[in-house]
Amino acid sequence: MKIKRLFLLISILCFSLTFTACGESLYTMSDEEEAIIVAYASKAVSKFNKNQTIGIANARVKPGELDEDYEATSEGTTENQEEEATEPEIDPVTGEPIITDSDETEGLEETVEDGSTDSTSQGLSFTKAMDIEGVEFTCLEFDVSTEYKTNNFALTSVSGKQYVVLSIEAKNTTDKSIDFSQFSKKTYSLSLNGGEKTNNQYTPLSNDLANYNGILAAGDTKSFVLVFLFSNSSVENISSLELFVTSDGTTRGTTI
Secondary structure: OHHHHHHHHHHHHHHHHHHOOOOOOOOOOOHHHHHHHHHHHHHHHHHOOOOOOOOOOOOOOOOOOOOOOOOOOOOOOOHHHHHHHOOOOEOOOOOOEOOOHHHHHOOOOEEOOOOOEEOOOOOEOHHHHHOOOOEEEEEEEEEEEOOEEOOOOEEOOOOOEEEEEEEEEEEEOOOOOEEHHHHOOOEEEEEEOOOOEEEEOOOOOOOEOOOOOOEEOOOOEEEEEEEEEEEOOOOOOOOOEEEEEEEOOEEEEEEO
């Protein structure tokens, strides 16, 4: 009986403490304090948003920043703010960085017509662009005509177009013969005045550089040609020629 009475007294005491509001009252926050907590919570959530590539690492609020008439100034700019200014703009829908035209073109390699990438080093010499060790290359001249003929071969005229023929000299500067068959997969394209760009024309000529697979003896010099076809408008007032040599997926450019 005593145990039952003791248990009843303890229950009544606990009930009384629960409903008599004993203890300290809850802290009442000001409007500014509530705004700070809301700002911190929203920034903390956005920091861990999987669709947002850049989270906010600092939830501090500047004095007066929550006021309606607050205006940001450039005074007191911190290093962190300067770093934030360089970060890409985020698309509010996808959460992905917005890439501008300048971002897309920066460091971008040009894709040439055969699908390889153009990692050209502009200003290379003709010899460097050809990249055949021990052989010096020189473009002696170029000729423009409506048709191209040799003793046993002819490229007939094409309406609205003209041929540009490069006369090239190659010299073996080594004391060993050089087999050109290992370089037969090189391809060539030519640009006039920094504009129209076209690949070389196929010819069965034995001195066509694009098809030559013979042997260049030590110390020997051989004359070659490369033939290209351009529109009439492109060959008017030619001021510059740029030759592009592609091999093993790499293109090297040289100004002739």
